[in-house]
Amino acid sequence: MANIIDKFRLDGKVAWITGASYGLGLAYATAYAEAGAKIAFNDINQELVDRGLSEYKKLGIEAYGAVCDVTKEDQVAKFVSDVKAKLGSIDILVNNAGIIKRIPMHEMKIEEWNQVINVDLTGPFICAKAVLPDMIEKQSGKIINACSMMSEFGRETVSAYAAAKGGLKMLTRNICSEYGQFNIQCNAIGPGYIATPQTAPLREKQADGSMHPFDRFIRSKTPAQRWGKTEDLMGLAVFLASPASDFINGQVVYIDGGISAYIGQDPGNLDPSKFAAEEEDDTIKVND
């Protein structure tokens, strides 16, 4: 009987993580490489791709990287074809690339709304559509979407992002429904609040050195009273990409430190001195 840990291995698999020059995408790709996969990643411009390649090199990971805008079907088709030629057809797709615009809905321009929907919902559709034919032919594949707390909850200023991430939850379920017959599993990772460049504005210290109100709010809503770290999500990413999850399909797995189970406490009860020693996440936004 093979060892159960072997079920979590990704040896010989080709994994494409979109938007993976830094942040959660870099963490997912690192975990996949450690589990034996060959890594392909894209980002929105050459500078990000080059800096992402140097990040991977520092980690000892031989990754294929190229510029590809996930909202452009022709660029995605070329990327998938180039990866197939260099590494082999894609076995694992992580639709990680995403943006957020925090603007009150009544002030949001239609162009801003469309940009968020395009990247966060249409992009995953385009990328999944591009990899499905080879997965159908192989009768095997893993598609993992980047959902969010905003796949379930709303909050001020994130209407487009929440609509996209809610839609992405249903796209996850629909890919499961339509392609499960080909042994293709489509699930989603639902991170809570994770310390990455995307959430950096929500954690910035105030001018007087005090905690950002949203930082205090999130800690009062999280039983662990901390933000997630990118490495907190690596195990789940490997699990959902591996044979260990072959009978899980159409699910959003929330990895949020308990936020979605907890009514929260009065933010005023928190003791900021408890968090002073916490180090900032080291996944810097490479184009800062």
Ligand code: NAP
């Ligand atoms: P991030 O730091 O903003 O990284 C997102 C990456 O996607 C960046 O490299 C970004 O490039 C790239 N990207 C943006 N638009 C693209 C496009 N059109 N084509 C290709 N790449 C594109 O985000 P993150 O915090 O790592 O989050 C990664 C994913 O997880 C996102 O989908 C996010 O919504 C989701 N998520 C994050 C959290 C969290 O707390 N951080 C929680 C739940 C879900 P640029 O640098 O040019 O923007």
Ligand code: GCO
């Ligand atoms: C926000 C945050 C969140 C996180 C994440 C939570 O402005 O509320 O950016 O949206 O990014 O999606 O799961």
